[in-house]
Amino acid sequence: MRPFCIAGILLSALSTALADEGMWLFNNPPVRQVKEKYGFDITPEWLEHLQKSSVRFGNGGSGSFASANGLILTNHHVGSGMIEKLSTPERDLLEEGFYAKTAGEELKCPDLELNVLISIEDVTERVNAAVDPQASPEDASKQRRITIAGIEKESDEKSGLRSDVVTLYQGGAYHLYRYHRYTDVRLVFAPDVKAAAFGGDPDNFEFPRFCLDYCFFRAYENDEPAKTPDFLKWNPAGAKEGELIFTSGHPGRTNRSVTLAQLENMRDDAFPYRLEQIFRGEATMRAWSDRDLENARRAKGSITGIQNGRKALAARLNGLLDPAFMARKAESEKAMHEAFSQKDEWKKAAAAFSKIRKTKDSSKELESRLRMFEGGDAFGTQLFGIARALLRAGDQRVMEDKMRLPEFQEKERVSLELDLFSDEPVYKNFEVVKMTNALTFLCVKLGATDPLVKKILAGKSPADRATELVMGTGLEDVALRKKLYEGGKDAVAQAQDPMIGLARLVDDEALRLRQEGEAAAEVIEQAHQSIAKARFALQGDSTYPDATFSLRISYGTVKGYEDEGVTIPAQTTFGGMQKRHDGQGKVAPFDFSSEWEARSSSLDSDAPLNFVSTNDITGGNSGSPVVNQRGELIGLVFDTNAPGLVSDFAYTDVKGRCVSVHPAGIIESLKKIYQADRVIAELSL
Structure with missing residues (x-):
């Protein structure tokens, strides 16, 4: 059999990226794929700005800088563990919500670490060279662990940055990720949980959704707000249906290349x-x-x-x-x-x-x-x-x-x-x-x-x-x-x-x-290294590795879908939220707080609240920023719908969708329900 025939069989069998598929590495982004399909050039400058604006939450989640003074946007459900820890029997911050009207009122989190990716280095050859091919599995594992520890320690001492060797392609590659670390993190704002998790467990992983699943923290250094020149400016208009958009976040784990x-x-x-x-x-x-x-x-x-x-x-x-x-x-x-x-x-x-x-x-x-x-x-x-x-x-x-x-x-x-x-x-x-x-x-x-x-x-x-x-x-x-x-x-x-x-x-x-x-x-x-070598011989590293809670970029479009003959629109509104509230008898988990009830008449019922897109995400992407081609924030990932949950094993855009909070919905609630003027001013809105 001729070599090109073998390649043909393999290329049809291997899991190559299709449609808008892929949780791509920042040091191997989908430049060609996006250019060919959408005509957009992902430039190094655009990518670096997005990378350094993105934040990893140590408790499992993602976020993004929203100002030059360390303000961070993420999901309420990513921050809820901290919000719960900061609560007391007398002051339930999950139920009541929280707003720091001054810097002095921001609440310090007891044990939250944030990481911002600064650089990536391929150390595959160095790791593999240290493992004796004839060693027993026990000895080989020890050799690999000791080598990785040495690489991380050397980098940590030289750079002063958190240094983690990340295993990619199930062992086909090893990359050294260096992060700036923040350990002084404070809560700035959180809506009440009834609005953040409207619909509760019954609506979880469903769409249409009506959740204000967002909150704000701030990173501090030396007891002062951190200086973060890379941050995402907001575009309240969001994205139109069919528009190319990107997510930048830290998907936790997928199993698409396992056997x-x-x-x-x-x-x-x-x-x-x-x-x-x-x-x-x-x-x-x-x-x-x-x-x-x-x-x-x-x-x-x-x-x-x-x-x-x-x-x-x-x-x-x-x-x-x-x-x-x-x-x-x-x-x-x-x-x-x-x-x-x-x-x-x-x-x-x-x-x-x-x-x-x-x-x-x-x-x-x-x-x-x-x-x-x-x-x-x-x-x-x-x-x-x-x-x-x-x-x-x-x-x-x-x-x-x-x-x-x-x-x-x-x-x-x-x-x-x-x-x-x-x-x-x-x-x-x-x-x-x-x-x-x-x-x-x-x-x-x-x-x-x-x-x-x-x-x-x-x-x-x-x-x-x-x-x-x-x-x-x-x-x-x-x-x-x-x-x-x-x-x-x-x-x-x-x-x-x-x-x-x-x-x-x-x-x-x-x-x-x-x-x-x-x-x-x-x-x-x-x-898996042996499998990866054979795949690389045919494809190079033109495919993306499984998720590893390391920073990834995905692309897609705002797009509704068909479900059992019913057209599901790409976007929901505050009017739809009110209708859902009324239709479910105004009882939990479809009820509102007293503050919301008192002020909801001022909301624009047509203001967008949540939307869906074809971006490839999984657990860990919660809190990921969604940006347009200008690098402006136009959404906040908070969920996937039920058909998208199989993304652990295979991407599908037939019905599977990424679900995000629309910036207009966040702004509308900040202004008219919570009256969080300090946050609005810092966002320059």
Whole structure:
């Protein structure tokens, strides 16, 4: 067979970018694709400005600078965790909303880190050269980890920037990302949750939508608003239907280039496991929340998050249960395997598929225990996470930096201490409920007679053991955490805290499982490297890698869609929101706050509120700015619709849509409902 014929088979089998598909790297943007389809030139200057205007939220989300003085726009649901932490029993900022009328009223977040991407460097050759091809998976994983740690430390010391080596193309490439880090972040404005999450769980992942899912923070340096010359100017007119637009954000994870065996593992094991855990957690927290108004306030954010996860995961599982989709994946993989087998230099890639399947099949029991003990699913409380962090910090800090676990290396110290010393409130009665549920789940999945499970329960029921551990620990006290952390290994060893005792009890097994898991992951990563080399030989790196919570750009157009014969317009309005409110009997989650009710008559009913587009996004893109060809902000990503949830595995623009808040809707509410004049003035509107 001639080489071009092999290429023809492969190019038809490989997942190449179609339509407006792609979460593209900023150092490999879709310049050609956009130029050919839309006639627009993505220039280096345009791209750099967008890059440095984009913000990554450490708690999982995106945002953008909205002024030269560190003002940041993101979603209310991205900021809701911080808003909840800043609330008190006397002042529920989720329910009431928040507006700092002066700089002095801006509220400092207890543990929020923001990152802005400054530069990217390809370090693939350096990483791969350090791994001995003949090494065992365990040794190869260690060699790769040590090399990456060295690269990150060297960059951190030279540049003073947060430096992360990001794995791309499932191990086909490694890029060093350098970020400017902000750890002093303050809340400026948030609407009330009834407006931000109008429609609640029933409307989640649906369209039409009517949500004002936005809020504002500010980055500070040296106790002063940060100077941010790269920021996005707003265009209240937004974009017209059919207009080319872009998103810039940090999509968390996709699985478009994984193998059939990996998808089958998700379908048959990982996703059902996680859904079972979610359903149990949601029911438990809901029951506790319904018992008391203060319980409801404390659990609100957790319940909203778990509902969102449940709905998204169920949709993704439904996609994997589609026989037609899995058949297409199998056919594509078969074609790739046959094509790779035609050339000697690609035969290693051909063998990679069976290697991945064998590894996944042999790792099922490992993965179950790994989730429980190293992943922490067995414990369910932030207090256990604190105990483990203190225990391991003491053990790890006596090691050479490159030999430590990545999360305890020097470059992560700022982030570690920000989390560990957070003064967010710890509600012990809620922690008991969550830990009881987790320990019960542990017994269900591994069996109450499992030797380690028996040691964890110590002869007690899950409820009694959780109560003993949570009520007996003192780790809710930040001063105690600092004392133990600063005292190091000896101080932690002498502590008589029961939660630290639990962390110590399971740590040897957890670390052993982690090492085995990393060895299995190394086998899969090396297999994907072989596949990637064969793909690069044909395509170069003209395709985009799976999402990795690193900055990406996507493009698309404002566009409605057809659903069961009904035309769904691309845009909604305040008038539509009022109609939805009235049509649902004005009851939760379709009700308004008293402030909204008092002032809503002043709203322009025709002002746009939400809109949809064909941009390729996934979880982590929440809060991403949407910009036009002039680089002006014309939207704020906050969701996808239900048909778009399969984007984890494949892009579709038939019905799948990115859902965004329109800037006109934000401005209308700021002016007429919340009267946030200071924010309006800073936006120069």
